[in-house]
Amino acid sequence: MARKTRKFSEDVPFSLTSMMDMMTIILVFMIKNLDAEGQLLTQAENLILPVSTSKVQPKEVALTVVVDNNYVVVDNAKIVPTEDVLKQEDLLVTKVDSVLKERRATEQEHALKMGLPANEAGNIIVQIDKNIPYDAMYKVMATCGFSGYTHIAFAVMQKNGGEE
Secondary structure (H helix, E strand, O other): OOOOOOOOOOOOOOOHHHHHHHHHHHHHHHHHHHHHOOOOOOOOOOOOOOEEEEOOOOOOOOEEEEEOOOEEEEOOEEEEEHHHHHHOOOOOOHHHHHHHHHHHHHHHHHHHHOOOOOOOOOEEEEEEOOOOOHHHHHHHHHHHHHOOOOEEEEOOEEEEEEEO
16 A cells, blocks of 8 residues: 655645744743732722832742731731821831741741751742821831831832833
8 A cells, every 4th residue: 555645735825843942932031020020919999009210020939928007917807997006106016027927937047957057048928008107107117126027019010211
């Protein structure tokens, strides 16, 4: 039995192999950009973040503190009403401080188990509604500092045309 061979027409406008190579390169490029520019944290509900032109993004998210119109929230747990924070005189918010100190102790233990210096751990990201008074923001930031968190970052919405 003789094998049948296919006869291809001579007027094919492009090579299918070259087209597949081009699509593979585009796919790899799109996946790499999606992986590099993905969001590291999700914005809390009912929260309007301030707009920034900075393009610097955090490397990892350890702990998130959210301050909205109703509550101060630490890792999705409502800790204290925002009104109570605004009414108090001193900078230290005691309920938030106790929760943050517990989390900080846990992070230090974990860092020591991993063989890392315990003092270097302590990254925290603060999401604050842009309509919250400065007094509440200042008290929450001071409480984060008193609790041992030295690397404090703000979550903002990125505006086009940012700077490095």
